[in-house]
Amino acid sequence: MRISLDRLTKRFGASTAVDGLSLEIGQGELVSLVGGSGCGKTTTLRVIAGFERPDAGEIRFDGRVVNDVPPRKRGVGIVFQSYALFPTMTVAENIAFGLRVARWPAARTYERVAEMVALTRLGGLEGRYANELSGGQQQRVALARALARRPEILLLDEPLSALDAKIRLRLRGEIRKIQQDLGITTVYVTHDQEEALSIADRIAVMRNGRIEQVGRPVEVYARPRTDFVADFIGISNLLSCSIVSARAGVVDWEGERLRIALDGGADGDRVVLSLRPEKLGVVAERAPDDGRNRLHGVLEVATFLGPFVRLEVTVHGRPLWVDVPHATGVLLERRKPVTLAFAPDDCVVIAATGSSAD
């Protein structure tokens, strides 16, 4: 089932939680709404589920407007952040709840519960109560319950936020696999950009009730359109520059001339460069010119992060993050000068909005 959100607006008193948001979600697609707290992602989800009525705009399922359809008739499954398992019912009773309400025959209900138990690997736990389950098991019961009635849309509200890091990783994979096997259209709300990048077909980065950028994870990561997205998705060094020569692709940053792949813009325009830490390299001070930009700075902190080392280097009084492999052949010592290099097409040019970058 396709979901169309058309200029949705939802206000709570004086504050606008969702502000003219439009988004198309295709059949079988998993779209992740990602953003900080208060960005409107959960409200958007609750509008789709029918728990909140939009003040303006339309929600369409396969082209049919569902604004006036109450939650219990929308045929969407939802997994709540708190799981909301019925504590007075067993695992099997929780999963069967929606089927009983819909008056499925007992035999079919039994069969379907068994299927869901198998799908979510809950075998042997059917008779347990929610408080006798681990967090991961509770999460899987919530998923099984939401899917039992074969909804055509699945909504997940921060489904993994209450779990340990390891279990989170494993369940993330399981949810994705089940979602793809069933081919169910899914909206996945999370504040964790890494989770969004790894699980979604497309991610929609939200801020102040609007979508800042939507696209495939690799696009959004590689080509952030705004400084907010560049900063929120992954880690970015944001360099506030002015164009010296649009034709030659030269900008000025803190008095330093940098060659970059410019695409339009006029001389004197302000632009922001987004430079991922892994795109910056450390080179020997007297290394021969290889066409890359060189920046000279001082190493402040080196943090060991397992697969790589993250450096904080001060250049022209500004801190830059640099991720380097363990063995670079360059001596890393605090308070010592280091030379950084990046190629002209390693950075992304963002029109300056003056919002979050300094």
Place this chain on the structure above:
Amino acid sequence: MAATVAAILLLLLAFVLWPVLRVLATSLAGPAGLTLANYAEFFSSWRLLRILVNSLVVSTVSTVITVAVALVLAYSVTRTDIPGKRFVSLMSLLPLISPPFLVSLAFILLFGRNGVITQALHLDWSIYGFTGIVVSQVFTFLPQAYILLANVLGNIDVSLEEAAENLGAGPLTTLRRVTLSLARPGLASAALIVFILCMTDFGNPILIGGRYNVLATEIYAQVIGMSNFAAGTTMSIVLIVPCLVAYLVNAYWVGTKSYVTVSAGARTAVRPTPPALRRPLFVLAGGAALFIALIYALIPLGSVVRLWGSDWSLSLRHYAFASSAEGASPIWNSVKLAALSGVIGTVVALAAAYVVERKRPPGRRAIEALSLLPAALPGTVIGVGYILAFNVPPLLLTGTVWILVTSVVFWKFPVAVLAGINALKQIDPAIEEAAVSLGAGSVRTFARVVMPLLTGSAFSIFVYFFVNGMVTVSAVIFLIYPGFNLGSVAILNQVENGYPGVACALGTLILAIVIGSVLLLRALVGGDRVAVLKL
């Protein structure tokens, strides 16, 4: 610290256990040592068995109705968006701070022999008896059930209701299968607590019971009327048994079954209420709240009417208190008792809570059990027990204000200690450890670090004891002495002597003093720091 522990333990042994043991001993005493003769006599007398059955029947009926009404009120306030919720909540709590039998007095003004409605409809019927006790108990003990249920229902994660709705359940299915199903332990708990309160209720049956005798009032008649301590103590023990059973079932079985789990992301907002539920709930809850308001408006009204039922002109003559020699002095005695109980009760309860929750000395279990035991004890039994225990040296307290103060403090001890323990649980022990690690001693830590954090709770506990000192009747009616009557007892006397107007005047004064002192304390320490007086 060891001295404090020993002192608290001694106080509890002397003022909780000793009186109960004296009651038990007296009931078992015969001319030739131990005997069960008193019990044999009780259970072979049809009249006395009938009184026991009366107590059980009236308490059961009152309990069922009270819990049902409280459920409607608590559900309306916590889980719906009906208008006037604040008023409903306020009215549901109002009986908490009034003398326990003002409701009876109001019903007598409405349906008594000279009642407004009785006269208007020319009824050949009056409310005295079973019906009177039930309706009075319902509105007297409503707050206790309401607080408990509002707490349970108010903490239900709204996501549970949304999940049911999302899975296709309609509002009634959601209410039945999810919301009420979660409230079941709370309902059981409320029922057991209200049952104890009804069994031990003294004020309502004595005022409005007519010829429908119950154990609590019969004990009073035997002990004070006939000085028959053997019969009185036997009935006391018979009365304690069902109360103790209900108390233990609640504490050790129902109490452990709470479903209320506050998890990450749990929200307690309110779903829009479907019209099918909204209107009936608004009518029921609003109606009940208005009725309570009416009941309490009748008391001041009754105090300024010249002669209720025949001369409706306004008059302040009842405030002259000319109908008795003692005048208004019972009110001031009540204030004195309330203030002394407030100060002493707060200090002892907080000390006991601190010892139980933080110090965990040997004997902690005994302190905890003895602190909570009075919750299962009828006030009449406390009264009888105190007479027996403290009319002989070394603790000769009869005829002094101290027997009244200790009876209020220790009978009302359980709620205060639990409030103290809860307050201490909110304080991270690491804060005390930090003080100790910085070199502060035990006393300084308590005084400078713990006590300031407990100010709000301490005031709540003070108000709790103060209010109870003002309004209690069942234990103190055994213990007052010539020249020292209390306001609450004086109300009973005035009704019995046929001066309902004066009783209303006394009731109005007590209500005014209680409400005034609660408001004053709220103003002094800030509204949110004086927690609602629970139980």
